[in-house]
Amino acid sequence: MKDIAQKVGVSTALVSYVLNNQKVNRINKELAQKIKDTAKELDYRPNQLAKSLKTAKSLTIGLIVSDISNPFFSNIARIIQEEADNSKYTVLFGSSDESAHKSAQLADTFINRQVDGLIIAPSEGAEEQLAYLQRREIPFVLIDRYFPALETNYVALDNYRAAYEAVSHLLDKGYTRIGMVTHETGLFHLKERRYGYEGALKDRGIAPHPDWVKEISLKQAKTAIPEVVDQLLGLVPRMDALLMGSNTLADLTVKHIHALGYKVPKDLAILTFDEVESLDLFYAPISYLRQPLPEMGRLAIQVLLDNMEKNNTQLSQIQLPAELVLRAST
């Protein structure tokens, strides 16, 4: 800016006004043009850091997910970055690896960089950090997960209803001994899936039995699935349908029962959260609950921008419906 001002023979103030299209009607048109031309000629690039320092707006948002290489999050990230870009925002990102500590560290780094807001898929134990963000009045919106005890913005799946509808569908189809295999976790959004499963059974007069639900840690899924599935199939009378908590679990389960010789859906119906691409060629394509990822991303960024720009203090707690995609497995 100094160089431009010098070359044109004006103050940097004028250069700033012109280049930011301010006070347009009060500035000599020819002079303004000359300033613009000179800026182009010198290949002038505004230093966004200096700008941000002065204006106290970094035009930057931070995105913290548990694993950016997970298609679930990378699909959301894609949308978020795109929409942010359209609104002149740049996105910083990081993976928390399901560690609340790592997540907090990332958030701190981003805060030091003066992000205007954060989008977070919080891990177990993130409550404290989120409360801190609230105290510092840093706008943020949670995605995928949230904490019912915390008054925060969030955009998530209506997991209760999704599981409820899945089980209702199975009941409609005549299955009555419906088991569930899901992840072992304290995260509320996953508990909701179990509640939805149980709620649907109860509403049809079936008492959910604890033995029908298996919770296993994601890390040990590969070794635990055969054992757990064997248990469910060993019950008398046998389970005739399973609701799976994730595509990974569904993949392992189907491969296991396929190896055992059970037929889908005759011997066992399968319904899962999220699509299982690895089973594309399975003779019975798997019915699944599709999460509206693009919409989740779009809403998350929209809620955040609203909060940031309009200093909106209104809480947005959005639960999106899953789409039940029916195929041969049910």
Add this chain to the structure above:
Amino acid sequence: MKDIAQKVGVSTALVSYVLNNQKVNRINKELAQKIKDTAKELDYRPNQLAKSLKTAKSLTIGLIVSDISNPFFSNIARIIQEEADNSKYTVLFGSSDESAHKSAQLADTFINRQVDGLIIAPSEGAEEQLAYLQRREIPFVLIDRYFPALETNYVALDNYRAAYEAVSHLLDKGYTRIGMVTHETGLFHLKERRYGYEGALKDRGIAPHPDWVKEISLKQAKTAIPEVVDQLLGLVPRMDALLMGSNTLADLTVKHIHALGYKVPKDLAILTFDEVESLDLFYAPISYLRQPLPEMGRLAIQVLLDNMEKNNTQLSQIQLPAELVLRAST
């Protein structure tokens, strides 16, 4: 900093020295401790923007890929962010959507934010923009693709050799009429695959025939594959093996020939770049060329940091070998 200085009764200069652990042995230990305690007490957060403005180092790098939701890139992004974080760098990212224009825009945005360096998966036509970066002496390293005419850092697959080895393997297995289905593009790294394919045939005394190679645009893959595969299978004598340029193409091709009733690998052997998860349950698991994604990401960030920090002007042009994973399809 002002608040801390005031509260302790020292200058901000001293606060800065203490908080950055500078001149440790020249500063009164007790005073230093008091400053640190006060910083913690006031929940002091250094403003990284101000720091960067002063030091002319933003500790920020930009990552531009064609699509962050593509597992290929999201896996690399995961590593890059992690390694960057370990070196105190923060990552800005964006998707270029294979548009050189969008890529240039993102680069401009990142440059205005004073990134210390860039990692780019360049699209067709990116040469000009890359030359610009060189003129401005902004450190960058290309991933996945590169331009042979440009003297830039890059980390990519040795596509020639990968294709060469794939075809050599097929020849070793007794296949002689080997076709190739690949993407239609001007990008050098994809051309290399064709050259490798042709080179392997020639070295075994087989003249590559133009009819044996089909190039189709990724967008029309779904509709074009059946037609193209039919052509290859319609040749007399028939093709007995196919090298596929990507997992998407392989997926579509296998499903098509499966529907036609051809047996793999008896009627037709299949070998592809990248793993095809959607064919997990196919009776003949597909042999593939595995790209070392974590290593690519790690090397990319390493080369970039080297260039940035040690002001390294040495060119790093790295071609990584693919791993030929042999399964039943060949």
Add this chain to the structure above:
DNA sequence: CTGAAAGCGCTTACAG
């Protein structure tokens, strides 16, 4: 219509 000046939150060469 235009400019001088202060200030955003830091760092650092220099002086003492």
Add this chain to the structure above:
DNA sequence: CTGAAAGCGCTTACAG
């Protein structure tokens, strides 16, 4: 051992 002061590249209230 510590501080006064300049300056990074911008913006903007104020004066004229």
